[in-house]
Amino acid sequence: MYPFLTNEFSGINGIIRHAPEDFQVTEIPAYPCSGEGEHIFLYIEKSNLTTLELVKQLSQKLKISLKDVGYAGQKDCHALTKQYISIPQKALPLIEKINIPNVKILSVQRHKNKLRLGHLQGNEFRICIRNYDESKECNIVSIANKLVDIGVPNYFGEQRFGIQNNTQWIGKAILQKDSKALLQVFFGTFTENDGPKMQQIKQYFLQGNYKSASEEIPSEFRTEKYILKKLAMGLSPEKIISIIPKHMHTFYICAYQAWLFNEILSQRIENLDNIELGDLAVKHPSRSVFLVEDQEKEQIRCNNKEISASGPIWGYKMIQPRYKPLQREIELLEKENISMSMFPILGERRSLRFFVQNLSWQKTEQGMWISFTLPKSCYATVVLREFMKNQKVCTIDEIVEE
Numbered sequence: 001m002y003p004f005l006t007n008e009f010s011g012i013n014g015i016i017r018h019a020p021e022d023f024q025v026t027e028i029p030a031y032p033c034s035g036e037g038e039h040i041f042l043y044i045e046k047s048n049l050t051t052l053e054l055v056k057q058l059s060q061k062l063k064i065s066l067k068d069v070g071y072a073g074q075k076d077c078h079a080l081t082k083q084y085i086s087i088p089q090k091a092l093p094l095i096e097k098i099n100i101p102n103v104k105i106l107s108v109q110r111h112k113n114k115l116r117l118g119h120l121q122g123n124e125f126r127i128c129i130r131n132y133d134e135s136k137e138c139n140i141v142s143i144a145n146k147l148v149d150i151g152v153p154n155y156f157g158e159q160r161f162g163i164q165n166n167t168q169w170i171g172k173a174i175l176q177k178d179s180k181a182l183l184q185v186f187f188g189t190f191t192e193n194d195g196p197k198m199q200q201i202k203q204y205f206l207q208g209n210y211k212s213a214s215e216e217i218p219s220e221f222r223t224e225k226y227i228l229k230k231l232a233m234g235l236s237p238e239k240i241i242s243i244i245p246k247h248m249h250t251f252y253i254c255a256y257q258a259w260l261f262n263e264i265l266s267q268r269i270e271n272l273d274n275i276e277l278g279d280l281a282v283k284h285p286s287r288s289v290f291l292v293e294d295q296e297k298e299q300i301r302c303n304n305k306e307i308s309a310s311g312p313i314w315g316y317k318m319i320q321p322r323y324k325p326l327q328r329e330i331e332l333l334e335k336e337n338i339s340m341s342m343f344p345i346l347g348e349r350r351s352l353r354f355f356v357q358n359l360s361w362q363k364t365e366q367g368m369w370i371s372f373t374l375p376k377s378c379y380a381t382v383v384l385r386e387f388m389k390n391q392k393v394c395t396i397d398e399i400v401e402e
Contacts, residue, residue: 002266005153006146009139011389014132020047022128023079028121037112042085045104050077057100062091070115086115122375130367150273151353156258157379171256175342179240257313264311265352272353275299278323281307282351289349308351314340315347354378
């Protein structure tokens, strides 16, 4: 549980995502469509469908390759979202035949280039918090003012670490080439998120009954099911890491990168709006990075929200800070028994804070609606947790399971 920026104010608790309409996301494009060109931009509203599922269905119905379908960012499944999807001009005649449940095509426009990942400014959110504590409603103004004045901690959201909250530890085990630790994370540790079925699967694993475990585990746990099947066929546990697909290696290692970043951010949460000598500062909104050599001078720019301190997304080619910021990061890696040279993927710096725009709230019969605009790559749940102060930002499904 990472520290809150607004810890002095009690949260309103509550739940989100009671229905898809309670979590509304509208993509803000990086540029307007030109009205001409060989690519077709579809402005789509969807719910109960991930962006990747939508892309797959569009490619099938339009008879085009998955690679021909472009999108700027992935949107939630259990939400009402609007985003742009690009397709090649040759698919235009088949658009009218698209019939996908919970999907509406709101507009069709032409543009010169294909839409690519990251081609967006940010996202607008409108989110309903239901069953909240009305006695704490008076704190909303104070929390909002502090988030606007100082900025929002740029944590990676809990969803980054998976349903079982363990993807970061799998990533660490892969970096350390520790198959025993990896299997322990996957199947040897019981957690509060385990339902009765997952507990039984883990029990089978601990008993060495890999066949029963592989048969019982749900198909959505594809990597886990694959590992259990291989173990049941007699594969040595020491070789488990080598059979995990490379793209999943990257997925798990990225989760560990995110966890490490969150740890550094949590150490600086009380001074989130401060710049230190030796920091690598991020310019807003360009995201370019520079070394802080004059702390007093750069603190003025930090107060004006022109720059912010950054934290590490460890990997090759990542620039390192100096002095106290560097020492803080070195100590964390030493504590984790990890070195930067172990990361096989690209590293970068990430701002420790972001700035929320157009923040407002409205009380209705359904609950408290909170609206705001975020830059790309920032998590709405990180904003919500400051208002709610739940141990985790809960959905109605999670409440029922508990």
